[in-house]
Amino acid sequence: MLEPAVWLLALLGAALLSQRHPGRQRGFIVAALVLMLIGTNGGLINEAYLAWELPPVALRTLPPHDAGVLLTGVTRTQKSPHDRVYLAEGADRVTHTLWLYRAGRIKSIIISGGSGSLRAVAHTEAQDIATLLRLSGVPARHILVEERSRNTRENALNTKLLLARHPEIKTLVLITSAFHQRRALGCFRKAGLLPTAFPADFRTNDHRRRTLDYWLPDAGAFGRWSHLLHELTGYLTYKLLGYC
Template identity: 45%
Template structure:
């Protein structure tokens, strides 16, 4: 039930949906005052959320900063959270990745540098309906193609959200008392909620953020005043994550 509700909330938190609803109200409402307010609201949302400078400032405030690779000490296991692959029934002969592929590419770099010994990939399918291959299995395939020995890869393919990632990982960690140092790897925007959930589950791990949306400040016209479609769409992800963090806190998940 929680999984279904989270998917519904994900849809309702889209700024695009807000604009669409306000435009529908403007077309259907009889009151000239409320039609005008609906149009002004739609234009205000478009103007505010399409500003690239404001979007970048919001990302900079929320995302957990990067740990320099040179500062990464030796870790027994890198816990990689999924959410970056897509299963395609029509093209099943390859792995399809999203923007967040850094979640497994950066740990692979650390592995080649001898900074981590093993991978623990946590995550099942993100689909509402069953049938897709677990994301942990898909990322395992990528690591195997990169010549990582199978004995250095463990997968947990049942969890469908961050809380389950943490709880299921905690069970695996209990089975391996030799794991003393863990590195938690996920996207920078997702690290706050992830780290809090893992701490709540009793898993001590250092945070290694990847897949950054924030960038350095620039004051050129295209970075300050020219509207950006990517800035507008990025707000959906940020609002969803901040809301998810708050909901998890209220429910005691993290």
Template identity: 40%
Template sequence: MMNLWEPPPVTYTSIDQAYDWAIVLAGITEPNRPPYDRVQFNKGADRIVHAIQLYHLGKVKKILISGGSGTLTFEGVKESHALADFARMCGVDSSAIYIEDQSRNTHENASFSATLLPPNETSILFTSAFHMRRAKACFEKTGLYPDAFPTDYYGGQIRATPDALLIPSVYSLQLWSILIKEWMGLTAYRLAGYI
């Protein structure tokens, strides 16, 4: 089911233009995990890593990192600032990095980013593959129409081996949990008029 839900990957070689903007959605670090002198990434780190790689390949000119804090009581460095520091450390020029640090969810990522980006410039959106449908719909609702660059896939090759077919997998339950949560989020966003 995850393979059916996630959009197909975009290869670097298939990108035949230089986008004005890479829009990277945050939600990929663990700011409350010590030690606090570094960025603690979770599975979604591909979002920023692939944007940086495309910047170095000349396929994106500027990177907008969107995300504040998704928690009600937040103390410390906002995620977008930590990711901007990481991008600079990876050789992205400071003049090519922009930050939107007030958003707390995908709807706000799109709304607040839309106020920063000129509507006539090209953009490509970086978020997790399972989350791309909802994120892209939120941006389109604001009048921005970024191309999609899905990252950090959960789906993969289906193995028809005896152990894969017969032995129950806790990971499968985790994937169902991720999908159901995303479907509920998509439904809630439709009902709220965010998409």
């Protein structure tokens, strides 16, 4: 129901079924055209994401912390053969976490996330990412894995449980996608944790001159609108439920 492409098909279907009512049919066709103009506008979706994403944090402004909490959601556990790790969109979460570790901004890495899939998986996302970090030279003693979480709220609650077993970790950096950072921060604060935000995986380009090509149609814009609407709905739902 959150897919703009589905709305477009519904409007066109309604127009087809309204042939006996010309006025109503024109209304459906106009609505479909407006939706297409908005939904395929690359500049407009970029502006919408810029308004929602938390801005990037310069490394030089980030003081050292005891640990970084890396939220999963960037690997494809359903893909086989299961003798390797398959990265999906959002892999910046992993690479930027590694960057923070190498830059001395975090001393250890907490990977939080199991699988939100209803089907059985061969291994969890947290295990996949732990494998990548070890291959990148991060010692196993500096990696903590929390692999029970199925959503953002559980990420926060289960991370708090893990930290109870590691009292030496007092300061945290929360690493997740920029569009997801608001909801994640809200959940962690609701759980009594006060991490420093470090957005990654930006879905935007920087502000630039609004030339004609900025507003030209973009075939991928529909998918980006769907993704943003999904996150906005998730944020509002979490707010209503008191999760963030």
